[in-house]
Structure formats: structure tokens, C-alpha cells
């Protein structure tokens with residue numbers, strides 16, 4: 336029976352849910368350092384990946400957008416498109432158009448880059464440990480096309496205490512009134 340076959344999977348999902356809840360409770364009790372570790376463990380496999388050559392990306396992106404999203408560059412603080420944008424709307428991936436962040440979770444971080452305390456849908460972003468430049472940071476990429484977006488830190492505001500420090504060059508804002 337089909338019903339019978341699906342039972343082990345259901346148990347697995349329930350177990351995963353319980354484990355997730357337990358780890359969330361643990362995070363709330365422990366300090367920010369533990370929370371940073373749970374950020375790192377948030378590794379997913381790319382679901383429906385877009386694979387394009389550098390040449391193809393260069394055709395659709397400006398040189399700065401290409402450098403940031405495909406070569407993990409960082410744009411300059413305070414002289415980028417969205418750090419001081421206070422309009423209501425959605426920020427989409429500049430490469431593939433997936434909705435990544437909402438103005439509802441944007442906050443003034445003082446860093447000069449657009450900063451958010453949560454992604455719009457956690458399935459649309461993926462975290463990778465980044466050990467370049469002698470630091471250990473958590474890189475954030477688009478889960479659909481692999482575009483480098485920025486980094487996530489554990490010094491953000493309530494309710495998540497996360498700070499998604501993003502590059503404007505990775506984002507395409509569309510206003511919604």
C-alpha cells in the first residue's frame with residue numbers, strides 16, 4: 336500500500352522538524368557564537384541550478400555586477416545603489432530574478448551596504464563558509480544560480496539577530512506600493 340510505504344519518510348520529516356526545533360531552542364539560550372555555528376550548518380544542495388559560462392553572464396551583467404556576483408567581489412560602501420533605499424518592495428537576484436529580500440526586513444546597519452535581518456525565503460539563499468582574507472565568514476549565495484550576494488553575520492537586530500550584509504550590485508529592486 337502506498338500509505339504504508341510513505342510512513343518511514345514521514346517519520347524522518349518529523350524527526351528533522353524536532354531536531355530543527357531543538358537546535359533553534361538551543362540557539363535562543365546560547366550566545367551568538369553558537370548561533371554563528373548554526374548559520375554555517377545551513378548548507379543545502381542547489382535545487383534547480385542555473386549553470387552559465389562567464390561569457391554568458393558578461394552579456395547580461397554590467398562589469399561590476401559580474402565581478403560581485405560571479406567573482407565574489409565586494410562593491411564600495413556608501414556608494415552603491417540600495418544602501419540608503421527606504422522604498423517598499425522586493426529585492427530580486429540580478430542574475431536569475433529569484434526574490435531574495437523584502438524591504439520589510441531591511442534595516443539601517445550603518446555599514447553602507449543594504450542590510451536585512453532575514454531572507455524572504457530561506458530556500459532561495461544558501462550559506463557557505465568563507466575563509467578568505469584570513470577571516471572566517473559566512474558567504475550568502477543565491478540558491479538558484481549561485482550568485483555571490485554578500486555575507487551573513489550574527490550581530491543583527493531582533494527578531495533574528497542576523498545581519499545579511501548584501502551587495503547592491505547583486506540585487507534588483509522593484510518597488511511595490
Ligand SMILES: [Zn+2]
Pocket residue numbers: 428429430431432433477478479480481482
Ligand atoms: Zn540568482
